[in-house]
Amino acid sequence: MSVRVQRDDFDVSREMDALLTGRKDIGGVVSFTGLVRDFSDDRNVGALTLEHYPGMTEKALAAIEAEAHERFDIQASLIVHRFGRMEPGERIVLVIAASAHRGEAFRAAEFLMDWLKTKAPFWKSEDTPDGPKWVESRATDDTATERWS
Amino acid sequence: MKLLYFAWIRERTGVHEETWPLPKGTATVQDLIARLAERGPGFAHAFADVKQIRAAVNQETAKLDAPVSDGDEVAFFPPMTGG
Numbered sequence: 618m619s620v621r622v623q624r625d626d627f628d629v630s631r632e633m634d635a636l637l638t639g640r641k642d643i644g645g646v647v648s649f650t651g652l653v654r655d656f657s658d659d660r661n662v663g664a665l666t667l668e669h670y671p672g673m674t675e676k677a678l679a680a681i682e683a684e685a686h687e688r689f690d691i692q693a694s695l696i697v698h699r700f701g702r703m704e705p706g707e708r709i710v711l712v713i714a715a716s717a718h719r720g721e722a723f724r725a726a727e728f729l730m731d732w733l734k735t736k737a738p739f740w741k742s743e744d745t746p747d748g749p750k751w752v753e754s755r756a757t758d759d760t761a762t763e764r765w766s
Numbered sequence: 767m768k769l770l771y772f773a774w775i776r777e778r779t780g781v782h783e784e785t786w787p788l789p790k791g792t793a794t795v796q797d798l799i800a801r802l803a804e805r806g807p808g809f810a811h812a813f814a815d816v817k818q819i820r821a822a823v824n825q826e827t828a829k830l831d832a833p834v835s836d837g838d839e840v841a842f843f844p845p846m847t848g849g
Contacts (some may be wrong), residue, residue, distance in 0.1 A: 651780070669848075735845070736846065
């Protein structure tokens with residue numbers, strides 16, 4: 618179990634290897650990588666800047682990860698979330714969930730992403746043709762969070 | 767107490783982090799928001815729509831009726847948009 622908040626990019630396969638090295642009890646591992654896209658709703662966007670709350674962010678991610686271990690039969694997990702400025706195509710977030718059986722790993726990875734969207738203190742600002750705009754929270758993200766309660 | 771502001775609340779107040787004495791009669795997050803909104807046009811603008819404000823007390827998400835005291839770290843921010 619671990620979480621990291623960092624400015625730098627990450628390497629998905631290295632992170633997965635590091636998490637699973639020496640493990641013989643894992644039957645399936647699911648990873649999700651979130652990327653910066655170049656459109657949002659009806660407008661084109663350039664770079665994205667992610668602000669966060671140092672201290673609380675790490676605690677919130679660790680609490681979300683702990684909740685995933687309570688709810689699902691997973692044996693290993695990782696959350697890496699970046700902050701700062703990122704261009705379209707760059708990686709923003711990585712979650713990995715590993716379990717003896719694939720179903721739990723799939724569900725845990727989806728749960729981790731749904732919860733961190735609305736419960737980890739990050740705020741996105743997008744560069745648009747009209748200047749930087751704070752991204753508004755989405756009702757669909759709240760619905761995705763609530764379906765696990 | 768230590769106060770922190772993030773995203774457009776930080777931009778509107780013009781402050782990221784500050785130390786501020788807890789005003790008398792301020793018992794909850796909601797009371798604190800009311801006091802802060804009186805600090806000038808930037809703060810009034812930042813705290814005009816309480817529905818858009820989320821808070822944390824000592825780095826834990828807190829509701830508007832959560833108690834606050836002078837040693838606390840209280841943060842104000844819009845709904846989170848990570849992931």
